[in-house]
Amino acid sequence: MEATKRFVLVGAGGIGTWLAAGVVRLLEWKFPGSGLIIVDGDNYEPKNKERQDFSKIGNKAAVKALELTPHFPKTTIIPIAKWVVSDDFSGVIDEDSPKITATQLIRENDIVLAVVDNFAARKILFDAASKLNNIDVFTGGNDDALFGSVYHYQKRNGIEVTSHPAEFHPEYHNPPDKNPGELSCQQRSEIEGGTQLLATNMAVAAFILGRIQKTIVDEQSPEETEIFFDLGLGKAEPYNRLNSSIQIEVTV
Amino acid sequence: MEQNSSASQPNRANGMAGIRYGVYNQPSNVAGKTVKEVRDQFSKLWGIPNDAIAYCGKDKLDENAVIQPGQNIEFHRRAGEKG
Numbered sequence: 001m002e003a004t005k006r007f008v009l010v011g012a013g014g015i016g017t018w019l020a021a022g023v024v025r026l027l028e029w030k031f032p033g034s035g036l037i038i039v040d041g042d043n044y045e046p047k048n049k050e051r052q053d054f055s056k057i058g059n060k061a062a063v064k065a066l067e068l069t070p071h072f073p074k075t076t077i078i079p080i081a082k083w084v085v086s087d088d089f090s091g092v093i094d095e096d097s098p099k100i101t102a103t104q105l106i107r108e109n110d111i112v113l114a115v116v117d118n119f120a121a122r123k124i125l126f127d128a129a130s131k132l133n134n135i136d137v138f139t140g141g142n143d144d145a146l147f148g149s150v151y152h153y154q155k156r157n158g159i160e161v162t163s164h165p166a167e168f169h170p171e172y173h174n175p176p177d178k179n180p181g182e183l184s185c186q187q188r189s190e191i192e193g194g195t196q197l198l199a200t201n202m203a204v205a206a207f208i209l210g211r212i213q214k215t216i217v218d219e220q221s222p223e224e225t226e227i228f229f230d231l232g233l234g235k236a237e238p239y240n241r242l243n244s245s246i247q248i249e250v251t252v
Numbered sequence: 253m254e255q256n257s258s259a260s261q262p263n264r265a266n267g268m269a270g271i272r273y274g275v276y277n278q279p280s281n282v283a284g285k286t287v288k289e290v291r292d293q294f295s296k297l298w299g300i301p302n303d304a305i306a307y308c309g310k311d312k313l314d315e316n317a318v319i320q321p322g323q324n325i326e327f328h329r330r331a332g333e334k335g
Contacts, residue, residue, distance in 0.1 A: 015335040117335045141332030147274070149332040167310050169331050177333065194334045204332065228274045228329060235275040239326075 005034040005216070008106055010084055010125060011116035012040040012060040014201035015140060015208075017053040019115055020064055022209045024072050030217050032074035038065050039105065041083035041097050041181055042188075051198045080105070083181025084116075086124045091182045099181060102128035106135070111216060113208065114139040119175035120182075126153060126164060126172065133158040138211060139165070140204035146232035148200050150207040151241070152215065152225045162225045162241045199231055207236075267321030273298045274329035283321040287313050290325065304328045 007023055009016055020038060027034040040060040044052065054063050065079035082100040085091075089099065102124045106112055114125045114137055122139050129135045135155050142148035154161040166172035180188045207227055214220050224238035267283030271290060276298045282290050287306045294300055304327040306313040319325055 011335055013335055115335045117333070119331075119333060139331075141335050143330075143332050143334060147332065149274075149329075151331065163310065165331070168307065168326075168328070170305065170328065171330055171333075196334050201335070204335065230275045233275060237272070237275040237277055239272075 003031065003033065005031045005111055006037070006107075006109065007035070007111045007113060008037045008039065009113040009115065010039045010105075010121070011114065012038050012064045013042070013048070013115070013117060014051040014196055014198075015115040015142070015204045016040070016060075016113070017064060018202050019113060019205040019208060020068065021053065022205060023113065023212070024068050024075055024077065026209070026212065026217065027075045028072045033076075034074075035076045035078065036068075037078045037080060037105075039080040039082065039084060039100070041081060041099075051196060051201050083179075084121055084124060085179065085181045086127075089182060092184045092187075094184060096185060097181070097188075103131070106132070108132050109134050110136075111212070112137040115141075115204070115208075117141070118177040118179060119171045120177055120179035123166075123172050123175055124179065126166070129153060129155070130160075130164055136216065138208045140208050142196060142200040142204055143194065145195050145197050146200055147228075147230050148204045148207070149226065149228045150204060150211065152211050154215070154225075160243055161221065163243055165226075165241075168226070168239075168241065203229060203231055269319050269321060270324040271327075272324065273300050273304070273327040282325075283319050283323070285319055286315065287317050287319065287325070288315040290319060291315075291327065294327075300327045 009020055024036055038061040042060050044054040044060050056063055059081040061079035061081050065077045069077050082098045084102055085099045087101050087103055114122050129137045137153040140150035151165050214222050223240040223242050225241040226239040229236035268279050269283045271278050271280050307326045308323050
């Protein structure tokens with residue numbers, strides 16, 4: 001097991017704040033000396049309070065890093081108060097919303113937690129990760145109140161251990177939404193958050209933490225690489241997206 | 253890659269296949285049926301949208317593709333978006 005890790009958490013919102021709380025503890029005790037980079041260009045506002053864990057108003061990445069740092073001295077927590085954009089970004093340049101490209105942000109051996117609120121930004125991160133040789137990207141999201149899903153993309157030595165999510169999800173080919181980082185402040189303010197619940201946000205974070213435990217801490221390669229869940233139905237269904245065994249026979 | 257069948261097959265189920273959509277997973281006696289027939293069978297029960305692509309592994313299936321015994325057919329469920 002590597003002595004230290006570099007986790008890059010993109011999106012410190014309804015899922016990201018709870019995931020940060022778990023990941024920082026994992027790093028502090030399992031991989032002391034590691035780094036947790038928290039990336040978000042957005043600001044925490046009182047309207048976020050119902051689902052997001054912040055103690056004060058301000059940039060989400062900066063506030064969360066400030067909150068966690070005193071409690072976890074063996075982990076270096078670095079905020080990046082920027083929006084993640086694609087390499088070919090040529091949209092709105094706004095002094096109040098600084099940008100960083102995905103390829104500037106992530107590098108070999110990173111463990112990326114893509115918990116943003118749109119497919120467009122996730123696609124940017126997956127596409128940048130797919131150009132690296134050794135990388136893990138965990139993503140998750142929720143919809144329809146109590147439904148959620150998580151996905152783990154992994155490359156080792158240039159080989160895709162798990163499939164790029166676009167193989168199974170057309171929404172990663174042509175995202176139906178827009179990356180807030182590539183919009184103006186006015187356009188961002190007009191985006192609706194949809195129907196989200198605290199329980200589902202926390203469940204997505206928990207499923208991602210579970211997968212991190214299995215693959216990064218325990219160094220296993222379980223086949224449950226994508227998981228759909230519905231808290232209302234009390235059901236979770238794992239899908240095997242390992243490239244080595246896409247088709248498995250039905251067992252009756 | 254897209255798999256298809258040039259001619260629609262009769263509605264004769266003759267073996268088990270796995271049908272999946274999101275959190276739902278049901279081995280079912282649907283081999284011999286087309287993707288469209290199976291979608292119609294499960295859509296009301298599971299809420300499968302009419303435009304949900306059917307996959308067998310990474311292969312996209314045409315609506316008229318005939319399901320074979322032992323196959324796992326997955327109707328695309330959009331991933332969770334918000335966070």
